[in-house]
Amino acid sequence: MYPREFDYVAPASLEEAFVALGDDAKVLAGGMSLIPLMKLRLLSPGLIVDIGRIPGLDSIEEADGHITIGALVRHADTASNPLVTANAAALAVAASMTGDVQVRNRGTTCGSAAHADIAADQPAALIACGATMVARSASGSREIAAAGFFVDTLTSALTPAEVLTAIKLPKAGPGEASAYDKLGRRGGHSDYAVAGAAAWVKKSNGMVEAARVALTGVGTKPMLLEGVGSALVGADGSDAAVAAASAHALDAVTVLEDLYGSEEYKGHLAKVFVARAMKKALAAV
């Protein structure tokens, strides 16, 4: 399968990339989502802007109280990086469960976010961990909270002129921890999530002071479950409190039936994995 013909540029700097970008262009980083779509001819951009040769985008760094993941950081690096595992364990785990070995060697965390698949793992972890998405274009830079970045099915908040140049994660403070768990389409943790959930919690004096829980694979987009988080806040984090909070998992979710499960089954899985993610996060505090 060949994609349709396209023009190709590999700019040496972000500034050059911004100039090339437009309505008929697509950004290529790892290509693990974009190239299959092009081969299936579901997408036929006229211009591919390959950012893969731009220096300085492939590192994970700590600065100003944040962990910054550059646009060319691969899933395998996100999964194993000590800064990520220490400060955003949910994201490291989600990255380790993304695709397969070969996909994790090529695909990028930022690319997965920009692609905004409804069943991708890392978007849920980014939302739960309170990530900030850094979008840059020729006209400047703006920061978008992860919870508002995933707009709809395969649609992020990025404009065609923008590149997701980095993702910023807050450093974990005392009493804070996060976790991710899923059921994959091929069973276990393999492949896209039939249902996956990420949870971030902050505990102090034995009580849950703050919580963010996000769901993927079940609804029309990876999304923050505000009802679950607020139900957990003020509780003691016991199994009973987790069960009570997970009952809110579908409060604002339109469950999509698909090849992998009925509405009823996926709704059930959502509650199961929301509970598991919260338990794992609470146990990790």
Place this chain on the structure above:
Amino acid sequence: MEVSLTVNGRAVTSDVEPRTLLVHFIREHLRLTGTHVGCETGYCGACTVHVDGKAVKSCTMFAVQADGADILTIEGVANDDVLHPVQEGFWERHGLQCGFCTPGMIMSSIALLEANRTPTETEIRHGIEGNLCRCTGYHNIVRSVQYAAAVMRGEEPPPPDWET
């Protein structure tokens, strides 16, 4: 567009369309047909090669992205007539039936063993999760990788299942 890369230690330069996939470049421009095209959607792993030492699916990468890269394909893993230990393992432990997935399986297994000299059975199964086999049920593939792991550590391989 002109691309220059190293394939199995040999420098090659060629003119390709931007849409040329790396696997087609390897098979059709270089005539190295050991790398297989299976599903074409990124799932099956039959097209697995090493790019700068990492296992990747060459059907999901454009040749232009590999400009300047060092590529290893199944044709480059044996040392003249001496099979790579992973190739030897697939031979000794019957790790293939139809053989279509085998080049990709071997490339993924080599990458796994280069990163982890002592993988458990679970780690081997996870290490080849990106490679599908429709014949073997994976059992003998896992035994083949265990054989290779032992040989690469300089140890006696475990006896075959049919002798135990």
